[in-house]
Amino acid sequence: MKTKNLFLVIFLIATQLVTAQTADNKFAVGLNLLKNEYNGEYGSAIWNFDQKNNYGGGLSLSYYLNPSFDLGLQGTYGNYSFNKDVINRFTGNKFDASLFAHYKLNNGYILKKESKLSPFISLGLGFASYYLDNSGIPYPTIIVDKPDFIVPVGLGLKYQFTKSFAIQYQYLYNFTSSDVHDQNRSGGVVNNVFGSTGNPALKSGKDAYGQHLIGIVFSLGKLKDTDKDGIADKYDICKDTPEGVKVSDNGCPLDGDADGIADYLDKCPDTPSGVKVDANGCPVDGDGDGVADYLDKCPTVAGIAKFDGCPDTDGDGVIDSEDKCPTVAGLAKLQGCPDTDGDGVTDSQDKCPTVAGLDKFQGCPDTDGDGIPDNIDKCPNVAGIAANKGCPEVKAETKKIFAQALQGIQFESGKDVIKKTSNSILDKVVTVMKDNASYELEINGHTDNQGEATKNLVLSQKRADAVKAYLVSKGINASKLTAKGFGETVPVADNKTSAGKAKNRRVEFKVNF
Numbered sequence: 001m002k003t004k005n006l007f008l009v010i011f012l013i014a015t016q017l018v019t020a021q022t023a024d025n026k027f028a029v030g031l032n033l034l035k036n037e038y039n040g041e042y043g044s045a046i047w048n049f050d051q052k053n054n055y056g057g058g059l060s061l062s063y064y065l066n067p068s069f070d071l072g073l074q075g076t077y078g079n080y081s082f083n084k085d086v087i088n089r090f091t092g093n094k095f096d097a098s099l100f101a102h103y104k105l106n107n108g109y110i111l112k113k114e115s116k117l118s119p120f121i122s123l124g125l126g127f128a129s130y131y132l133d134n135s136g137i138p139y140p141t142i143i144v145d146k147p148d149f150i151v152p153v154g155l156g157l158k159y160q161f162t163k164s165f166a167i168q169y170q171y172l173y174n175f176t177s178s179d180v181h182d183q184n185r186s187g188g189v190v191n192n193v194f195g196s197t198g199n200p201a202l203k204s205g206k207d208a209y210g211q212h213l214i215g216i217v218f219s220l221g222k223l224k225d226t227d228k229d230g231i232a233d234k235y236d237i238c239k240d241t242p243e244g245v246k247v248s249d250n251g252c253p254l255d256g257d258a259d260g261i262a263d264y265l266d267k268c269p270d271t272p273s274g275v276k277v278d279a280n281g282c283p284v285d286g287d288g289d290g291v292a293d294y295l296d297k298c299p300t301v302a303g304i305a306k307f308d309g310c311p312d313t314d315g316d317g318v319i320d321s322e323d324k325c326p327t328v329a330g331l332a333k334l335q336g337c338p339d340t341d342g343d344g345v346t347d348s349q350d351k352c353p354t355v356a357g358l359d360k361f362q363g364c365p366d367t368d369g370d371g372i373p374d375n376i377d378k379c380p381n382v383a384g385i386a387a388n389k390g391c392p393e394v395k396a397e398t399k400k401i402f403a404q405a406l407q408g409i410q411f412e413s414g415k416d417v418i419k420k421t422s423n424s425i426l427d428k429v430v431t432v433m434k435d436n437a438s439y440e441l442e443i444n445g446h447t448d449n450q451g452e453a454t455k456n457l458v459l460s461q462k463r464a465d466a467v468k469a470y471l472v473s474k475g476i477n478a479s480k481l482t483a484k485g486f487g488e489t490v491p492v493a494d495n496k497t498s499a500g501k502a503k504n505r506r507v508e509f510k511v512n513f
Helices: 002-019 396-408 420-435 453-473 498-504
Strands: 027-040 055-064 069-083 089-104 117-132 148-160 165-176 208-220 440-446 481-485 506-512
Touching: 027 069, 027 165, 055 208, 069 117, 069 208, 089 148, 117 165, 148 208, 396 420, 396 506, 420 453, 440 453, 453 481, 453 506
Parallel strands: 440 481
Antiparallel strands: 027 055, 027 208, 055 069, 069 089, 089 117, 117 148, 148 165, 165 208, 440 506
């Protein structure tokens, strides 16, 4: 009994010392009902409920270390026996005490921290002592020599009804350091134990026992309330509230108008929700225009009262927020933008802002009415076609002249000297250009494939340049003329025949606009 009393004293002293440090409900005391299960030389009663009278009780004290772990002390006392038959049996009592750690699954990683159901894994280290049961039959009985070291391992499940009360079930399997705490079968001679030479039934391994524990758990400790506002620090997000100030459930001073200024400091406690306020809790006028910001449609820019605090920079009667041209006086019908030419197209959108035009042509006129606005019409005063950029279609007579020029312009053989017989056709081209000032003429020189290609390319360019020079000499503006040589690269006939080669030696005229 001395060992039993020693463990009880140690357990009670530890309980008193630890609970003196209780804070924020981190400690909990458990009251347990117990069923012991033997596993040794006689056999195994693990999870065997046919073995009766192995009951007892116990206490536990646990400390919340973090969301994953609890640490604590646990002690149990109760019956310890096994009945295989009328001979192979023993009976007694057992006391154990251990330090333990619980790994909780509702730690925020596996299950939610807020879960009321908390599965856990247990691991501990402690001692167990065994005692004679004087109320039982004298023989057989357990052997009592010294305490065991024990290593309890197990699983448990806890359900938290409230912050202060829970029920818990736990199963522990206790590994022991001894193998002689089950029976004396020698008629009272302690040294002749079960499994000796006279009773060869020794089983390898140490004795072990299991435990079913079901009980209730009470959380301990008074929650801290530093500012004495009635809200514990654990739940108080405003721990320095002045004494006497009314607070909400989270411990912060009440703010009836939700403007960020607590009621006890707010000089305007009825400010509409969402209104920006100053340090006194009153609506502010940031731009100083006499209109409070929550009524000011332009709270960062000084404005005028008739426009609810918004400015009209250009003074055209259209407030800047609706004025698409806020720095230039304009018309209300055009959202404050000007229309210099009065054609109904705002200057910013008008491609011809100083000349009245048509909306479909972005404010530009179509003087000749050919459907091509003057700003892109190369011949704005003469109706034309889109293909010629607003200029009239090239006349049939002109096309005929250009067709004659294909073979009618002759050069000295292998040279860029124009034969005088070609002057008549060139003069007709001069007349065409003078009669059509909008024309831009492209002069393209071509050769047959006789001779080297490089020389032919140079020759074709020189001949085109010669034609251009002639036209310029007759008064045609050089800026209206472009000369290009293509050599033998663009044949129009087969160079294998003389007739084909003659067709390929040509000068072509192309009108551009």
